[in-house]
Amino acid sequence: MNIRFSMIIVLAMMIVFVSIPAEAQAEEIKLVIDSQNVESKLLIVDGRSLVSAQILKEKFGEKLVWKKGRKELQVNSGYWRASFQVGSRIAEVNSSILPLESRIRLINDDVMIPLRFLTKMYGGELEWDGSTKTIYYYSNRVSDISTKSSVNSSQVVINTDYQVKYELNLYHRPQRLVLDLYNVSLAEVKSKVEVNNNIIRQIRVSQFKLNPAVVRVVVDINQMSNYQIKRNSLGLVLKINQDTQVVTSSIISRKPKLKKPKLKLRTKKIVIDPGHGGFDPGAIGPSGVQEKTVNYQIAKSVNKLLKQAGFRTKMTRRSDKFYSLAKRANQANRWSADLFVSIHSNSNSKPWINGTATYAHWYASKSNWALAWYVQSELVERIKLESNGLKAANFAVLRETNMPAILVETAFLSNPREERLLNSDDFQQKAAAGIVAGIKKYFAKED
Structure with a gap:
């Protein structure tokens, strides 16, 4: 059995x-x-x-x-x-x-x-x-790249099979916009498109990487004041504007003439957001400097300088405490702030990576990109670090806020030299002064 x-x-x-x-x-x-x-x-x-x-x-x-x-x-x-x-x-x-x-x-x-x-x-x-x-x-492929131009603006239309994740950066010397499209490949698209109008000189296209597949679109600029990127049913539309009142062949060396503000600065409300805090230290430098501490010190100086200039301000945290990203955005929304400025320090696994960048959301308005533009240019002018340009991202504090919002990556904490700078009072004061100068220029222009 x-x-x-x-x-x-x-x-x-x-x-x-x-x-x-x-x-x-x-x-x-x-x-x-x-x-x-x-x-x-x-x-x-x-x-x-x-x-x-x-x-x-x-x-x-x-x-x-x-x-x-x-x-x-x-x-x-x-x-x-x-x-x-x-x-x-x-x-x-x-x-x-x-x-x-x-x-x-x-x-x-x-x-x-x-x-x-x-x-x-x-x-x-x-x-x-x-x-x-x-x-x-x-499969997702770039099937066509075309341009449309008017007197004061040009559009670069990028057709893809499906929606794509992308990153957009602004670089200088020479001035160019670099758009990376992720998880996508090239169909039979020309590697170079000659435009030669007053805004765009040419467009260069390449299969920048494989595994994962990345297509890079480089727009060489003759002159522009600002730009924005939006999705449409066919892919992406990059709009580049020319403002005759702003000379932009080099935002670092040439300064635009600005109108005097019509409104008192005291009417403007600005939220300053020191990134990370509490149990969330953020990035940690080679010698142990914590990002949350650096962010807070710079944010305090920004807050002080803005108050001295007559702005109304609030900080999302005033001590070493953790606050969720949603709560930070909600603070600004409930207060009906005019601007939201998040302050961070960058990090990379490669210690030689360096420089400064300013982020706005993928769908940021023209006004929002103008804010990023002025802050980035004034910040780089004062701290004398490499400009990594303007970048587009889907960060929660940029996505969930109802007003123009930027996130500033002042320098790389993972870079030993920049870690020492970030930990110094002199650099922190210069960074704060640059951010505030950019905000002032933004309001002078917008008003």
């Missing part, structure tokens, strides 16, 4: 734990790329999806060369070259090594590559629908 029972248990375990052949699994799985069913062979091996490399040619138009003697497949794209060695778990892409999730296989004279390789080269997303046993791949 016990023997029969044991045999039943063993048989049951064999039924449960026997592995299903990869080919049997593949028969039940479909692949859909950009809403089109794909006939290319698809296998599941050790839980990893492999697809025929022919898909690179059939779907994306790449050139394939099979080196039979070496059992190597070479792929030639307009923006990258790759080689796949049968049996290897790496690919060589543009002379660099790219680790793969599974080995390259040769099945019935068909080279099978990891399906996820597509996302590394072309961006986009993979999705699994268990109900229909279908893998969906949505």
Whole structure:
């Protein structure tokens, strides 16, 4: 009786734990790329999806060369070259090594590559629908870049298949806007677009990185006063404005003529937000300087200088306490502040990275970008550090506030030299003076 029972248990375990052949699994799985069913062979091996490399040619138009003697497949794209060695778990892409999730296989004279390789080269997303046993791949590509111009503004229109995450920076000497589009690749787009109007000189486009895929769009500027970026149904629209009252070929060396304010400064209410606090120290420098302390010292000086200039001010924290980002934004909203200025110190895993940057939200208004512009230029002029330009981000304190809001990264606490500066009273006073000078110029211009 016990023997029969044991045999039943063993048989049951064999039924449960026997592995299903990869080919049997593949028969039940479909692949859909950009809403089109794909006939290319698809296998599941050790839980990893492999697809025929022919898909690179059939779907994306790449050139394939099979080196039979070496059992190597070479792929030639307009923006990258790759080689796949049968049996290897790496690919060589543009002379660099790219680790793969599974080995390259040769099945019935068909080279099978990891399906996820597509996302590394072309961006986009993979999705699994268990109900229909279908893998969906949505590639995301920049399909077109065009410009529209009027007397005082120019627009750069960037068409993508789907919405993209991006980062926009302003650089000087020469002046240019650099837009990085993440998890996206280039279709057949010109690498250079000559514009040559009074605002834009040219636009340069490149597949800046692979794995992950990043497209970089560089707009070389002749002259501008401010800019803003917005999403539309086709992708992104970067609008660059020219103000004849502002000379902007170098915001550091050339100062705009400003109108005197019509309103008393005392009517303006400004919230100063020292980043981090309490149990949240923020970044910590090589010698142990904590960001929360530096932020607070600079913010106190900003608060004092603004009060002396006649502004009404509030600080989101007046001691070493932690406050949530939502609470900080709500303080400003409830008070109906005119401006929100968050003060931070930057950090990077690479200790040589340095410089100063000012952030505004992705959807910030023209007025908001003007605030960032003036604060960044005045701050850099006083502290004499590298300008990393204006940047767009989705930080909560920028997103949730109802008034123009900026986040200032004064310097890199992770950089030993800048850590020493950030910890000095002299630098803190100069940084505060630069921020306040930028705020004053903003109101002088806006009023």
